[in-house]
Amino acid sequence: MSSLSRDDVAKLAGLARIEMSEEELVALSNEFTVILDAVARVQEVAGADVEATSHPLPLRNVFRADVVVPSLTPQEALSGAPAQEEQRFRVPQILGEE
């Protein structure tokens, strides 16, 4: 049986950048025991001889001619910004103090 502890969920939430309350962590940990059991069924038929499919179409790079086409104006690009300064996105501190 697969399971995820409360601490496992907390680690995943950290990786996924989602703050979670104690209540949410415990609830998800309980749900995952059931969900993981259900999805683990894929292992029953996924033999070494079966190729993986990541996409329904054969993917290849698509290029276009290297010509300048109109794009968003700075004003349009910034129109949804939570904060802006001097025609740039203003964001919280990214690096530490030291």
Next chain:
Amino acid sequence: MIRSTAAEMAAKLVAGEVTSVALTQAHLDRIASVDTDVHAFLHVDTEGALAQAAAIDAKRAKGEKLSPLAGVPLALKDVMAQKGIPTTCGSKILEGWRPPYDSTVVANLKKNDIVILGKTNMDEFAMGSSTENSAYGPTHNPWDLTRIPGGSGGGSSAALAAFEAPLAIGTDTGGSIRQPAAVTGTVGVKPTYGGVSRFGLVAFSSSLDQAGPCARTVLDAALLHEAIAGHDPKDSTSINAPVPQVVTAAKSGDVKGMKIGVVKELNGDGYQAGVRARFEESLELLAKAGAEIVEVSAPNFEYALAAYYLIAPSECSSNLARFDAMRYGLRVGDVDGASAESVMNLTREVGFGKEVKRRIILGTYALSSGYYDAYYGSAQKVRTLITQDFTSAFAKADVLVSPTCPTTAFKIGEKANDPLAMYLNDIATIPVNMAGIGGMSLPSGLADEDDLPVGFQIMSPVMKDERMYSVGAALEAALLSKWGAPLLDKAPVLGGAK
């Protein structure tokens, strides 16, 4: 007037019996009178719709050549970016966001002069089968307001069934067009993957997502399909080939000599008695219309649901990383000295609902080192097996059929706390997305036990979308002559005395 089909509305517009402004106003009035009960719309663009309609009327008055659906109104699922119009995806994280650009689907709608009435409700980021996961409250099924209208595109299906719009746009990642169509007695089509551009469709699971037409008749769906489909250089997965001749197919509805394969695994145990009865009846009608019914087997379909709930969450955990509170959307906790990481953490905690968080965490786990091969890797192999099952089945039949969903519409709240029970709704629709083929749901009648609509699913091979329209049109015509009137005439009258 609002109960006509889109094709009939278009004919009246051409004949000058009605203007687009009057037609649009009639639908806006209908929305005003019933949408407090149905809650199909998250945003109604009264001004924009009327302005667009007036411009189309002016073009027509000047004698300009217009597209077949010019002047007919439509409801747009809120997952599609429309320039300057709120686009939330049913999420708090995008509340108030107005995209600075149009999705290609919207650009095509505008090019075809189809009037956009507003944005419809949906499960948050299209994750769900009931529209209960919308951060803005659930949509109610016009057949019974205490029941779900399906999901994730429950707003679009409910708008059609409530005669708030004759056409709608949906998106289908695991059944989000077809299952809502089934439970509301409407028509929904998931075209071949790559048939309709994904540019400007807010991504949930990029290898599965596909936009498509929703309507009340097969012909209306075909007309809308041709309006939105086609190659788009802005989507690298868009197929560069002519659009299948779906309108011609829907008009002919000829199934003589066609082989229709019944998928053995998508019927039987777990399917409601009334769903099975309507399915059998539809098969008999198709046989009478000249089709040959054969049985096909797809042994790996039983693993499709499990594979889907690894692939879709994995892709979603990656796609939804873009909601980082930096460039657009919600930002929480941006106080002096707060780090970018803490702002992201707090914003995503507040901005995402329960199901979205559940899937992001599941996807993060399935992709994490040490578990990748066991989960995501194995799911990708199942995807191969499902595609192979389809290939063998299509060697024996021109199209495949099944009930669209195992049950009719359930009560709002009934499955809200049981994610696995909710996921089972999509058991018959998911294989289509895994293989990237086309799928349609159309109404096949009401289940005897609860008088609620039942959907009939038709699946066609890659870029052979016209086949499902031929079969759909044939079945629709046979059912209509059996019933004597459209199924939606049996739905309760909305907007009565409150």
